[in-house]
Amino acid sequence: MDDLMPWGRGNLVTREGAGGGGDSPEPAPTEAAVRNLPFYHAPVLLAEVVAMLQPAPGKLFFDGTLGGGGHSEALLQHGARVVAMDQDQNALKHAKERLKPYAAQFCALRGNFRNFPQIVEETGVSGFDGMLVDIGVSSHQLDDAARGFSFMRDGPLDLRMDTESSRTAADLVNTEDEAELMRIFFEYGEEPNARRIARAIVKARMTGPIRTTFQLADIVSVAAPKRSKRHPATLVFQALRIAVNDELAALHDFLAAAPRWLKPGGRLAVISFHSLEDRIVKQTLQHLAAPFIDRPEWPEARKNPDCVLKLVTRKPIQATPQEIELNPRSRSAVLRVAERLPV
Numbered sequence: 497m498d499d500l501m502p503w504g505r506g507n508l509v510t511r512e513g514a515g516g517g518g519d520s521p522e523p524a525p526t527e528a529a530v531r532n533l534p535f536y537h538a539p540v541l542l543a544e545v546v547a548m549l550q551p552a553p554g555k556l557f558f559d560g561t562l563g564g565g566g567h568s569e570a571l572l573q574h575g576a577r578v579v580a581m582d583q584d585q586n587a588l589k590h591a592k593e594r595l596k597p598y599a600a601q602f603c604a605l606r607g608n609f610r611n612f613p614q615i616v617e618e619t620g621v622s623g624f625d626g627m628l629v630d631i632g633v634s635s636h637q638l639d640d641a642a643r644g645f646s647f648m649r650d651g652p653l654d655l656r657m658d659t660e661s662s663r664t665a666a667d668l669v670n671t672e673d674e675a676e677l678m679r680i681f682f683e684y685g686e687e688p689n690a691r692r693i694a695r696a697i698v699k700a701r702m703t704g705p706i707r708t709t710f711q712l713a714d715i716v717s718v719a720a721p722k723r724s725k726r727h728p729a730t731l732v733f734q735a736l737r738i739a740v741n742d743e744l745a746a747l748h749d750f751l752a753a754a755p756r757w758l759k760p761g762g763r764l765a766v767i768s769f770h771s772l773e774d775r776i777v778k779q780t781l782q783h784l785a786a787p788f789i790d791r792p793e794w795p796e797a798r799k800n801p802d803c804v805l806k807l808v809t810r811k812p813i814q815a816t817p818q819e820i821e822l823n824p825r826s827r828s829a830v831l832r833v834a835e836r837l838p839v
């Protein structure tokens with residue numbers, strides 16, 4: 497772990513401390529633009545996240561998916577302090593460079609956000625005014641052929657966000673049996689041709705291992721030819737990415753731990769990009785915000801011991817047509833926000 501709390505423990509805001517708030521001015525041009533850093537990732541729903549989290553001097557935020565640093569930068573520009581994490585070493589390196597001007601307010605840690613309590617605890621922080629995760633991959637990860645995230649670029653079949661984790665997509669595709677591959681494509685990709693594709697992969701690998709993104713994309717395209725505007729390998733790559741990075745379980749773990757790290761009135765904001773993730777976010781937040789639970793077998797509703805939040809967004813926030821035009825990737829982004837109840 498690097499760069500522990502640059503502002504020193506004496507200044508840490510704990511569960512009791514807060515302050516600031518109110519309407520925020522429009523963010524200035526980003527530091528990255530001013531300093532001409534290479535494009536990495538355009539943050540989605542940026543204005544909406546800022547409006548929901550209300551960053552201000554004296555407030556402390558957690559950004560569990562630092563990526564290119566766009567959301568963190570907006571929080572820092574409003575005078576807040578940020579503890580950020582990413583499991584991708586390359587993202588950390590880039591974002592630290594970008595956010596150098598805010599070094600006194602910012603600390604970046606390497607790790608999976610599912611383990612944030614253990615990692616953040618070591619910094620001495622015990623509570624946040626707001627927490628954000630913007631899950632999924634960054635544009636940089638997608639564009640870098642060497643990372644193997646995209647079937648549009650030929651590269652090794654990797655798909656790991658953490659390049660030090662042990663299992664790549666190639667390992668999975670070349671070793672799992674047909675039933676397991678089918679389960680992955682069906683459960684994580686909701687791929688209607690999961691069975692046919694799994695069978696084609698097992699057949700293809702008999703003649704030699706499947707090593708590249710193009711090899712796999714070709715196998716899928718032959719097994720399940722294009723029937724819509726979408727490339728036939730879209731859902732297979734989504735499913736493999738979710739499996740390789742254990743993304744749904746990481747999200748579950750994060751959501752289970754995060755609310756107790758929020759100060760009273762602190763907000764949790766989650767941006768997701770597909771229905772599998774959004775379903776988990778929606779159901780978990782609904783459960784954590786339900787004062788009572790009722791089950792058919794119970795004579796009456798019971799108090800929910802897990803109720804620590806109230807929902808801020810009953811309906812998810814989505815990108816405006818203007819944002820979608822500028823950044824088509826924002827089309828599928830969904831933001832949900834909940835607030836910690838007073839203790």
Ligand SMILES: C[S@@+](CC[C@H](N)C(=O)[O-])C[C@H]1O[C@@H](n2cnc3c(N)ncnc32)[C@H](O)[C@@H]1O
Nearest residue numbers: 539561563564565566567582583584608609630
């Ligand atoms: C969509 S990008 C975030 C973009 C960022 N909000 C910005 O403004 O540039 C997602 C980032 O989160 C990271 N990530 C995804 N899942 C993670 C996890 N479980 N733990 C830590 N980092 C994760 C990825 O490596 C990637 O860099």
